[in-house]
Every structure is written in structure tokens, then in C-alpha cells.
């Protein structure tokens with residue numbers, strides 16, 4: 001086995017130089033006039049049983065990355081390996097089989113549940129679709145799942161609108177768990193919830209991960225939440241992964257100027273500990289027309305002349321700590 | 330009990346909505362004040378009445394179903410509740426300005442930024458036409474928009490969310506108000522842009538010498554910005570004190586629970602504290618007793634029988650909870 005093959009089988013998921021572009025159409029004939037480079041080069045790997053947090057600001061491509069990795073979207077370029085197997089171009093029944101192992105939980109619990117279906121049917125749907133469980137065992141299994149995620153027993157016979165936001169998120173989690181997947185991609189699962197309800201759902205996800213031996217890709221824009229949940233964290237900016245590291249390390253010792261600014265910008269709930277903020281100037285550029293060179297250079301407080309010419313790549317600076325920045329090349 | 334030094338003083342405000350022929354109080358007995366040049370943060374979860382409270386101050390409640398039923402809102406001693414539209418128009422934008430969470434709803438999409446900014450100055454000052462445009466551009470500079478000369482000719486949709494919020498702030502401070510009410514001004518923005526806007530508000534507050542009533546659900550923003558904090562739950566003020574005591578010496582079980590349920594960057598915790606259940610909806614609000622009782626870890630039997638009153642437990646620290654009410658037998662002997 002080559003080192004490369006070995007890495008691929010050790011990791012549950014491996015993403016290599018992934019790109020996902022959306023076509024931009026314009027003019028009378030709706031011709032393609034450009035691309036939104038939503039994901040413009042990310043490489044990462046998920047170790048079995050870990051939680052990997054993907055963090056970044058609105059529009060940086062987190063959701064696109066999550067959906068492309070789970071193969072809800074077809075990648076524009078790059079490769080994805082799941083348990084050592086290349087899933088980049090799977091189609092039809094093979095892709096369908098893959099869905100048993102990879103499930104998603106979405107941000108908006110309102111939009112992601114069919115309002116006309118009873119909760120019991122929503123949660124059992126994947127089991128039925130994949131021909132899992134007999135009719136008797138099915139209902140019991142779903143009841144157990146509902147109880148496990150903290151819903152009342154009679155939830156089975158109710159409809160989504162009868163539940164609060166936090167409870168609906170529990171329904172979404174139960175559905176994602178039904179097929180006993182190996183990987184769950186949770187895309188902003190608590191962003192729509194109130195603080196007091198957020199912590200309920202975060203605790204639940206943590207418990208379930210340990211109990212079901214799940215690997216979790218946890219996507220959020222709130223770095224405090226991501227740090228609480230994750231073993232390792234990847235920071236995205238304008239379609240690129242700019243830093244990957246252990247969760248504590250990235251907080252204590254951020255390397256990329258963007259990560260440094262992001263961390264310093266988070267208001268800390270402690271009036272006795274107001275740290276100096278790094279205030280970035282300007283706004284995030286459009287992913288349709290990203291800057292040449294380093295995507296962050298127009299806003300970077302530590303910009304150097306070569307940053308507008310050369311595009312940096314993820315390089316290891318410490319063990320398990322990778323940064324994409326010319327300062328470290 | 331008029332407070333001499335207060336710029337704004339709210340006394341026992343009750344604001345109700347008529348739904349299916351019945352009145353429900355979204356704000357029920359809210360009292361607090363804002364002193365000149367002070368930053369007061371109002372914090373609470375979605376639906377607790379923060380926006381209804383600020384709309385009540387500005388007299389901007391939806392006319393068809395919303396109404397102040399009781400209480401007073403004193404601005405420099407003058408009760409705003411009794412003012413008619415014309416009188417209120419003179420105060421809005423001049424003495425008290427407001428910015429909202431989504432600037433897009435407050436800006437008119439078919440008018441240029443310059444036109445909308447000029448309008449504020451035309452309404453509230455006697456400046457000449459040609460001075461007005463210059464002033465608008467200099468206001469844009471003040472909020473950190475350097476391309477002011479161009480921006481005045483652009484439309485709201487051509488600007489990013491952070492830029493729109495800057496324009497709103499520029500309009501709000503055009504007449505140097507003494508009070509700025511900011512209702513979740515950064516909730517729709519990214520953290521790095523939020524940091525820009527919060528810094529801007531602080532800078533302008535300094536320059537103009539205005540007081541700020543900042544409404545947010547983010548305890549981080551509160552810690553960063555506030556001099557004093559008003560904690561709301563289900564339409565009521567449950568605790569009020571200076572920012573340090575709210576974070577280091579909270580008394581109300583809700584405030585305490587909220588503070589321990591947020592993940593913090595600097596500490597490792599396997600499990601976050603949770604508050605069981607959810608906020609009761611307007612229609613399901615308990616008729617009598619504490620509104621937090623169902624979710625309260627310290628609830629006592631009498632909590633669902635008696636309405637707790639907001640009372641001072643020490644100078645400058647008020648709490649609405651029977652545990653701290655000396656006239657009730659359940660009072661905690663070892664307070665804290």
C-alpha cells in the first residue's frame with residue numbers, strides 16, 4: 001500500500017482539492033457568463049469518530065462544501081474518498097447506497113420537514129425507503145429514536161407545526177440517525193434556535209455522537225459553538241480552506257491573519273475581559289470575481305506585495321496545524 | 330417617582346396586541362431608565378418583547394392592533410405616550426433615532442441613498458439645499474464610507490449589509506440625537522462586520538455624546554457594549570443592574586441559567602447547562618405567578634400563585650423573583 005492509499009483507508013472521509021462552481025447565466029440566451037466559485041479548493045480529512053468543525057462567514061461556501069462532500073451536489077473538480085473508496089463520480093444505485101452511510105441535518109428545521117407528514121412517518125421514511133425493518137419492529141424502532149432525541153412518545157402521531165424550533169431540530173436529528181449512518185453533516189443545526197434551546201441540541205448531538213460512534217462534520221458560523229463541539233476545526237474564507245487545526249490550538253495559536261481577526265471579533269460574554277479587536281476593513285469580495293492571489297489579501301492587515309500575485313496553499317506549520325498563507329511559506 | 334437625571338424613563342409599560350378580539354400583553358410591566366451618554370443593553374430571547382418595547386418608545390406600533398395600555402415613557406420628563414403623530418415626528422430622528430436589524434426594510438428601495446439622507450436633514454434642520462448634500466456626504470465619511478460622493482447616487486440594493494447598516498447609522502446620527510435606539514443592529518451581519526459596526530457605534534456615541542439603548546440577544550455583545558443591562562423574559566424585566574453584576578453576580582434563576590448555557594471560547598466544558606422547555610407563547614402565558622416557573626430550577630410552590638414584583642435587592646440591582654422578595658416566606662436566606 002502506498003502512503004496515499006493508507007491515509008485514505010485510515011480516514012472515514014478524505015477530500016482532495018475539491019471545487020464546486022455554480023454557473024452564472026446572463027443575456028438573452030441565458031448563456032453561461034461566469035462562475036460563482038463557491039468552493040474553490042478545499043482539502044480535508046475526517047478521522048473516524050471525530051467532530052470536524054467547518055467555520056466561516058456568510059457566503060464563504062460552507063453549505064456548498066457540506067452538500068458536495070455528501071454528494072448531494074456533483075463536484076466541479078477534485079476527489080472525495082469515503083472509507084477509502086472514490087465516491088466522486090458515483091451515480092444511481094451506488095449513490096443511493098452511499099446515502100445510508102452519510103446523512104445531513106439542516107439549519108432550518110421548518111423548511112426541511114414535510115409539513116403534511118406525521119413525525120413518525122418522517123423519521124421512518126428512510127428506513128422504509130431502504131427496506132430496513134419489518135412493519136412491527138419499524139414502529140418500535142422509530143419510537144425508541146424519538147425518545148432518544150428527547151421527544152415525547154406521542155410525537156409519533158403529531159405534525160411538524162405542532163413542535164417548537166428546538167423540537168423540530170430533534171425530529172431532523174432522529175431522521176438522520178434512523179439508518180445508523182457513519183457520517184452526519186450538520187449544517188448550522190442550531191443557528192435558528194434561541195440560546196436556551198441551542199444548548200439542549202448541542203448537548204444532544206454530543207451524546208449521540210459518542211453513543212452511535214458517529215463522525216460529525218459540524219458546520220456553523222459561530223466559532224464559540226464550533227469550538228465547543230469540535231476536535232478539529234477548518235476555517236473557510238471565500239471558498240478556500242485557510243487554516244486547519246486542533247480546536248484548542250486554533251483558538252490559542254491562530255496563524256492565518258483571517259482566523260486571528262475572526263477570533264478577535266467574537267464578542268466575549270465577559271465584561272472584565274475585553275480583548276483588543278482586529279477590525280478588518282471592507283467587505284468580503286464576490287466569489288464570482290475573487291481577488292487574484294490570496295483571496296484574503298485585499299482585507300489582510302499583514303498583506304505583502306507578493307500576496308496579490310501568488311495564491312498560497314495549505315502547508316503544515318506544526319503537527320496537525322495547516323495554514324494557507326504566504327507568511328508561512 | 331420622576332428621576333431627575335434620567336434621559337429616558339419607562340414606568341410600568343404595558344403594550345398589548347389585539348388578537349381575535351382579546352388583548353395579549355407582549356410587554357407587561359417594563360420599567361427602567363437610560364441616563365445621558367449611557368449604554369443600556371436589553372437582552373432576552375426571541376419573542377420576549379424587546380422590539381415591541383422599542384417600537385412603543387418610538388410610537389411606531391402597528392396602528393390596527395397594537396397599543397400602549399398602561400404606563401409612561403418619559404423623555405426628559407415629557408410623557409411620549411400622550412403625544413400625537415405630529416408632535417412625535419418632531420422628536421423622532423431629531424432627539425431619538427432608531428436603527429433596525431434589517432436596514433433593507435427601513436430604507437426605501439426605489440430612492441437613492443442621498444435622497445433618503447437629505448430628507449432627514451430637510452425635515453429636522455433649517456440647512457440650505459446645497460449644504461445638505463455636503464452634510465450627507467460628510468456623515469457617510471463619519472460612518473466609514475469613503476466613497477460617499479458615489480454612494481449618494483446608489484440604491485440600497487447596491488450596498489452590502491454592513492454598508493446599509495452604516496447608512497442607517499449615518500441617517501440616525503444626522504441630527505445629533507441624544508438617544509439612539511438600536512434594535513439588533515448587527516444580528517444579520519457577520520462577526521467581522523459586526524465588530525466594525527459596534528466599534529462605529531461606540532466611536533459615534535463618544536463624538537456625539539448620545540445615550541444608546543441597544544437591543545440584542547447576544548450576551549457577548551452585551552458584555553462588550555453595556556454600562557447597564559436589562560434582562561427580559563416573556564414580556565417582563567426580570568433583572569436589571571450594571572454589566573459587571575449581571576455577569577458576575579446574577580441573581581435571577583433565568584439570568585444565571587442563560588449565562589451558563591452559552592459555549593465560551595476560553596473554557597472546556599463537556600456539557601452545557603440547559604434550560605428545559607421553551608418560552609410560553611403570548612396566548613399560553615400563565616395568568617398568575619412567575620412566567621419562568623415551568624423552567625426554573627429553583628421554583629417553589631408559591632411561585633405559580635403569586636406575581637413576583639421587580640424589586641431592588643441592593644443598590645442598583647433589581648430582580649423579579651420571590652427568592653429575593655423579603656415579604657415572602659420562601660425568600661432565600663443565603664442569598665447567592
Ligand SMILES: Nc1ncnc2c1ncn2[C@@H]1O[C@H](COP(=O)(O)OP(=O)(O)OP(=O)(O)O)[C@@H](O)[C@H]1O
Pocket residue numbers: 022023036037038056057058059060061062063064065221287
Ligand atoms: N445554487 C446556487 N447558485 C448560484 N450560487 C450559489 C448557489 N448556492 C450558493 N451560491 C453562492 O455560493 C456562495 C457560497 O454559498 P454557501 O451557501 O455555500 O455559503 P455558506 O458559507 O453556507 O453561507 P451561509 O453562512 O450564509 O449559509 C455564495 O456566494 C452564494 O451566493
Ligand SMILES: Nc1ncnc2c1ncn2[C@@H]1O[C@H](COP(=O)(O)OP(=O)(O)OP(=O)(O)O)[C@@H](O)[C@H]1O
Pocket residue numbers: 346348355373374375376377378379380381382391394395546610611
Ligand atoms: N404586530 C403584532 N401583532 C401581534 N403580535 C405581535 C406583533 N408584533 C409582535 N407580536 C408578538 O409580541 C411578542 C414580542 O415580540 P417582539 O417582536 O417584541 O420580540 P423580540 O423580543 O423583539 O424577539 P426577536 O428577538 O425575535 O426580535 C411576540 O410573542 C410576538 O409574536
Ligand SMILES: [Mg+2]
Pocket residue numbers: 062063064187188
Ligand atoms: Mg450555509
Ligand SMILES: [Mg+2]
Pocket residue numbers: 379380381512513
Ligand atoms: Mg425583535
